[in-house]
Amino acid sequence: MGRQPCCDKVGLKKGPWTTEEDKKLINFILNNDQCCWRAVPKLAGLLRCGKSCRLRWTNYLRPDLKRGLLSESEEKLVIDLHSQLGNRWSKIAASLPGRTDNEIKNHWNTHIKKKLRKMGIDPLTHKPLLPEDPQPPQSPQLCRFPVFAEADPAFYSNSPGFCTDEVPLVEPHEILVPCAAAPAAPCSSSSSTSSVSSSNSLVKAEEIQLPSMEFPDSLYFWGADDFIGWDSISTQGEGKIDPFNQRSSASAVLDQEPWKFELF
DNA sequence: AAGACTCGCAACCGCCTTCGC
DNA sequence: TGCGAAGGCGGTTGCGAGTCT
CATH class of the missing domain: 1.10.10.60 (Homeodomain-like)
Structure with missing residues (x-):
């Protein structure tokens, strides 16, 4: 008996995420609470499985991510x-x-x-x-x-x-x-x-008394003060569109300070 | 210059754990 | 307490970029 797939895969897209999909996901998460990942793709208008969205967000799009080699x-x-x-x-x-x-x-x-x-x-x-x-x-x-x-x-x-x-x-x-x-x-x-x-x-x-590495709350998610640019997203890739013509209030906050790292 | 090979990373798969009913 | 759904996690794969021959 095979295990049920985590989601109905019929018609769902797989493979690398496009800039457009990233924008949709980012926009959605910025505008909404992370309720349940299963619902995210539908609500965000993505043809992806919820797991895939979660993975993309946590591994790549999350604002508090550092990029680059480990020090x-x-x-x-x-x-x-x-x-x-x-x-x-x-x-x-x-x-x-x-x-x-x-x-x-x-x-x-x-x-x-x-x-x-x-x-x-x-x-x-x-x-x-x-x-x-x-x-x-x-x-x-x-x-x-x-x-x-x-x-x-x-x-x-x-x-x-x-x-x-x-x-x-x-x-x-x-x-x-x-x-x-x-x-x-x-x-x-x-x-x-x-x-x-x-x-x-x-x-x-x-x-071994590891250094305390806890994020300050502000850094965790809406840590706009430590978060740079969706702009880099908008200028990246084929479209070079500004995804945030309709920026949310949350993302508008992000305009107030330059984000300190680039996502891409 | 081009094909073969290697490397690194993003993404997927499927099992395990947690949570809500 | 048991069950199902959803999320979390670790292993693995596939592909693009870089390097070698």
Whole structure:
């Protein structure tokens, strides 16, 4: 028995969003509350599934999104959080304001994974990559590679220039640290698939005293003060139309201050 | 110059979780 | 308490752009 599709797909458009569709969605969300996504496409006049609208909004159109590559510190945070949480991208993204789970996931898969491998670290387990020998390190003096924060909070801070792009290849034996310095903690990596059982790793994430990354309310959604341009949308793409001839009061607010980043 | 190959990202798919009745 | 609907999430895919041969 197949699962019912999330929405009736007959007649629904798929694939890349057009500028016009973006405008419609933006306009709708600016003018209305985000009631239920299922209703959004119909009300906004889009031939899309509600899920698709939600995804487009949260991953691409949301005003508080940062664009561009992750900064060095963001990347470090992602690595650290990943060692705690595994592939729980939404949880990781929650600690990185303006970043989406999808963006972080993509960045992880395309950049960080490679860099960690280059460093001799298994991106899944955050342990040293084992050479040919499949046996895990058994030495009582050595324990598995600890998560960064646990291993040494100064891991990064002591290397201000740390950039995973530039790190030399590190041999596994160079990474292993004495157990005393880093009590083994359950790493979530079998974890990439497993449910990081909950409290444990989550508590650990708290324990490392991550910087408070909570958005101020104003930034979250109608944070017009930190939000630049639909104009960039209007000038982008084939149409080059001004989508907001009929701007809502909400979007009019956005005119009052320049938005600080570009969506496209 | 052109075809092959690689890479990165946006978007989709389908399972899981949450919520309302 | 159980059920169905909707939203959330993580894995995967497809395609365009860039690079290599």
